[in-house]
Amino acid sequence: MIIELGHFMLxxxxxxxxxxxxxxxxxxxxxxxxxxAIASPIAIMQFLFVGLAFAALTHAYVTSDxxxxxxxxxxHSTMPLLYKFTSVWGNHEGSMLLWVFILVIFSALVGAFxxxxxPKLKANTLAVQGWITAAFLLxxxxxxxxxxxxxxxxxxxxxxxxxxxxxxxxxxPPLLYLGYVGFSIAFSFSIAALLEGRIDxxxxxxxxPWVLVAWGLLTLGIAMGSYWxxxxxxxxxxxxxxxxxxxxxxxxxxxxxxxxxxxxxxxxGALKVWTILLSILTFSLSLLGTFLVRSGVLTSVxxxxxxxxxxxxxxxxxxxxxxxxxxxxxxxxxxxxxxxxFSPISREGSLVLNNLFLSAxxxxxxxxxxxxxxxxxxxxxxxxxxxxFFNATFGPMMVPLLIAVPVGPLLAWKRGDLFAAMQRxxxxxxxxxxxxxxxxxxxxxxxxxxxxxxxxxVWVMVGALAEMQLxxxxxxxxxxKSFSRLIGLPRxxxxxxxxxxxxxxxxLGLIVASAYQTEDILVMKPGxxxxxxGYTFQLDGFREHAEFNYVDLIGSFQVTKDGQQxxxxxxxxxxxxxxxxxxxxxxxxxxxxxxxxxxxxGDAQENNGIGVRIxxxxxxxxxxxxxxxxxxxxxxxxxxxxxxxGAPARKxxxxxxxxxx
Amino acid sequence: xxxxxxxxxxIGAAGAVLFAAVGLILFALQNQITFFMSPSEIAEKGVAxxxxxxxxxLVKEESVERTDKAHVSFVVTDGGSEIKVAYAGILPDLFxxxxxxxxxxxxxxxxxxxxxxxxxKHDENYMxxxxxxxxxxxxxxxxxYGKVEIN
Numbered sequence: 001m002i003i004e005l006g007h008f009m010l011x012x013x014x015x016x017x018x019x020x021x022x023x024x025x026x027x028x029x030x031x032x033x034x035x036x037a038i039a040s041p042i043a044i045m046q047f048l049f050v051g052l053a054f055a056a057l058t059h060a061y062v063t064s065d066x067x068x069x070x071x072x073x074x075x076h077s078t079m080p081l082l083y084k085f086t087s088v089w090g091n092h093e094g095s096m097l098l099w100v101f102i103l104v105i106f107s108a109l110v111g112a113f114x115x116x117x118x119p120k121l122k123a124n125t126l127a128v129q130g131w132i133t134a135a136f137l138l139x140x141x142x143x144x145x146x147x148x149x150x151x152x153x154x155x156x157x158x159x160x161x162x163x164x165x166x167x168x169x170x171x172x173p174p175l176l177y178l179g180y181v182g183f184s185i186a187f188s189f190s191i192a193a194l195l196e197g198r199i200d201x202x203x204x205x206x207x208x209p210w211v212l213v214a215w216g217l218l219t220l221g222i223a224m225g226s227y228w229x230x231x232x233x234x235x236x237x238x239x240x241x242x243x244x245x246x247x248x249x250x251x252x253x254x255x256x257x258x259x260x261x262x263x264x265x266x267x268x269g270a271l272k273v274w275t276i277l278l279s280i281l282t283f284s285l286s287l288l289g290t291f292l293v294r295s296g297v298l299t300s301v302x303x304x305x306x307x308x309x310x311x312x313x314x315x316x317x318x319x320x321x322x323x324x325x326x327x328x329x330x331x332x333x334x335x336x337x338x339x340x341x342f343s344p345i346s347r348e349g350s351l352v353l354n355n356l357f358l359s360a361x362x363x364x365x366x367x368x369x370x371x372x373x374x375x376x377x378x379x380x381x382x383x384x385x386x387x388x389f390f391n392a393t394f395g396p397m398m399v400p401l402l403i404a405v406p407v408g409p410l411l412a413w414k415r416g417d418l419f420a421a422m423q424r425x426x427x428x429x430x431x432x433x434x435x436x437x438x439x440x441x442x443x444x445x446x447x448x449x450x451x452x453x454x455x456x457x458v459w460v461m462v463g464a465l466a467e468m469q470l471x472x473x474x475x476x477x478x479x480x481k482s483f484s485r486l487i488g489l490p491r492x493x494x495x496x497x498x499x500x501x502x503x504x505x506x507x508l509g510l511i512v513a514s515a516y517q518t519e520d521i522l523v524m525k526p527g528x529x530x531x532x533x534g535y536t537f538q539l540d541g542f543r544e545h546a547e548f549n550y551v552d553l554i555g556s557f558q559v560t561k562d563g564q565q566x567x568x569x570x571x572x573x574x575x576x577x578x579x580x581x582x583x584x585x586x587x588x589x590x591x592x593x594x595x596x597x598x599x600x601x602g603d604a605q606e607n608n609g610i611g612v613r614i615x616x617x618x619x620x621x622x623x624x625x626x627x628x629x630x631x632x633x634x635x636x637x638x639x640x641x642x643x644x645x646g647a648p649a650r651k652x653x654x655x656x657x658x659x660x661x
Numbered sequence: 662x663x664x665x666x667x668x669x670x671x672i673g674a675a676g677a678v679l680f681a682a683v684g685l686i687l688f689a690l691q692n693q694i695t696f697f698m699s700p701s702e703i704a705e706k707g708v709a710x711x712x713x714x715x716x717x718x719l720v721k722e723e724s725v726e727r728t729d730k731a732h733v734s735f736v737v738t739d740g741g742s743e744i745k746v747a748y749a750g751i752l753p754d755l756f757x758x759x760x761x762x763x764x765x766x767x768x769x770x771x772x773x774x775x776x777x778x779x780x781x782k783h784d785e786n787y788m789x790x791x792x793x794x795x796x797x798x799x800x801x802x803x804x805x806y807g808k809v810e811i812n
Contacts, residue, residue: 234754341664341667342667343667344667344670344671344674349671352671352674353674356674356675356678356679357678360678360679360681360682361682363682363686364682364685364686367686367690368686368689371690371694372694381696382696382697382715382794383694383695383696383697384694384695384697384715384765385693385694386695388689388693388694389689389690389693389694391693392685392688392689392692392693393682393685393686393689396685397681397682397685521749521750521751573754581755582754582755583754584754600751602751602752603751603752605727606727611751611752612751613750613751
């Protein structure tokens with residue numbers, strides 16, 4: 001009964017979404033404030049109804065109701081409660097329901113907290129959210145209904161794909177979706193601005209918090225997915241340029257560009273048209289990502305088998321939203337008034353540079369992701385585009401951008417002084433050169449590429465702090481005074497510094513871990529020893545361990561360095577009994593919070609031997625810690641007073657913004 | 662600088678970055694991609710030793726030999742032709758005789774294949790799409806090979 005109610009709630013939500021799609025926009029056109037005012041309550045009610053539908057499906061999973069096809073296909077009565085809960089979105093239907101649920105959460109938030117938005121802008125924005133919600137609810141109800149019943153309920157479910165039974169993957173999709181779908185708000189705001197035909201600096205101030213939320217959560221989601229792949233797949237890799245990863249990386253890149261161009265628009269009223277275009281493109285890339293992942297068009301580790309009717313449906317949605325959005329843009333954008341001029345060497349100029357390189361990098365990833373599909377569709381030739389392609393395209397585009405990162409915030413608005421900015425960065429430059437030379441000398445010989453990369457990372461990290469150091473007068477004023485200035489700094493300054501610092505950390509982790517990692521792949525028998533980067537690994541023996549839904553073959557390793565015990569590691573080869581599917585359970589030991597020893601088991605071999613894969617990965621955790629720091633930077637920026645309180649009056653605020661900049 | 666000059670600077674910079682990006686992408690598409698081939702296609706068209714390709718097919722029954730330590734060799738077949746593959750490393754969880762496999766590497770001059778990567782797929786019934794197509798071409802497809810990822 002609960003399941004039928006859930007289904008019914010979803011249909012009701014669709015009806016509400018259809019009303020929301022039409023009525024507020026009609027109100028905005030006819031200046032009828034009553035019609036516009038229904039947008040918010042309807043958005044909140046949709047959130048309620050979709051939430052109830054989601055709860056109904058969750059209830060079916062938690063109580064193992066196998067009369068529901070979706071539950072039967074993806075759950076098992078013996079699964080731990082946590083995974084029963086998370087398997088709600090460990091499948092196509094459930095994850096699309098989650099997608100829509102997150103979409104209506106965002107709409108409801110705009111409805112509930114967008115109190116100071118101009119009524120027309122708000123009505124139009126929510127109406128556009130209504131279009132997206134209606135389209136995706138239709139998709140769920142027509143092609144991916146999770147509430148489908150089976151006539152004769154089976155006694156036992158078919159179990160969740162074992163590699164999805166992991167806490168990392170349980171949190172990864174919701175975070176990723178929060179990011180993906182969060183960009184819908186920027187999209188809707190843009191379409192609303194185009195419909196209204198007017199846009200100003202205040203618009204950027206309303207949109208920026210939403211972009212920050214989406215960007216921050218997407219950053220975390222991508223990092224989480226990467227760490228999951230690292231420890232779960234057992235090959236020690238953290239980024240494969242797999243199309244599914246690219247699908248989430250493209251909105252991140254263009255979202256990062258959007259984050260920066262919105263600053264220019266907010267502070268200077270420039271780059272309006274470009275910011276609108278970026279908002280449309282970023283959400284388009286999110287939709288493209290949803291299409292790539294959900295239509296099963298890809299061959300990849302992530303792709304769950306699906307059927308083509310869904311692909312065609314999403315493709316139609318994709319074309320409608322991207323095509324419609326861009327057409328509206330082409331028609332209305334020329335009417336928007338262009339704002340402020342600036343010289344090429346200025347804060348604006350540096351942010352334009354940032355946008356240029358990020359857009360070009362996004363395009364490179366897009367081509368690398370879609371080209372194999374296009375080539376196969378047209379010529380039938382099957383190719384794979386992997387790391388070599390992206391290293392040759394994405395890499396060179398990132399280098400100039402990274403060099404410019406510390407310089408940008410030190411340039412003045414409108415017209416900057418590059419020489420003065422460089423003078424202020426002498427500490428960062430000195431540190432970068434020092435570290436580069438030191439690394440080169442210590443490693444003596446070998447490629448100079450890695451030390452240069454490390455130097456670049458140090459440049460970004462130290463340079464990120466330069467603006468803060470300058471503004472608080474560190475080393476120039478007494479410490480107490482610097483401290484009180486530090487507290488008084490706008491939070492966005494912390495946000496930018498942390499964001500850039502985190503970027504440098506991730507870069508550092510990537511370079512050190514890939515350049516100086518060592519690995520050993522060998523067959524070991526109990527009693528065997530092997531050494532790698534000064535650490536000795538001894539295999540003591542194996543044992544079997546059975547849980548209710550899997551059997552482990554656990555190896556026991558003693559890790560020592562200079563005769564001192566470092567750790568005892570227990571990697572395992574696990575076989576899930578219900579699907580007879582093997583997985584690798586790696587054992588990881590972190591040294592000093594940064595460097596990891598990584599151990600995974602291969603196949604058992606004759607003579608009681610077993611394949612063992614050992615990695616020594618220096619500084620590898622920086623890759624993900626950097627992402628966490630970026631996320632924290634985003635939180636700081638969102639909490640800035642200016643964004644939180646919002647803009648009471650369009651004109652007054654815009655003037656003030658222009659005045660303080 | 663006048664307003665117009667500033668705008669031209671901006672457009673010039675954008676053009677330069679765009680130009681460089683397009684150049685890089687085109688260059689990489691020429692040189693940095695790998696083609697997928699089945700053993701029959703290799704027998705037919707030939708591949709220059711040293712060119713990176715992906716080779717896919719079924720792991721022939723009783724062909725897996727462990728030479729020493731972690732070195733392993735096996736035969737990949739699509740029913741029409743077969744090629745011996747040498748690989749150093751740990752095989753993925755779901756590597757089995759009689760199952761589909763995709764390997765990446767280069768042809769040796771003696772007609773064997775040196776793989777540096779064997780791709781892991783995480784489903785017990787999974788058949789790589791390319792492998793399924795290759796088998797169908799050779800007329801050796803059986804439904805018992807399991808479900809193909811649907812396109």
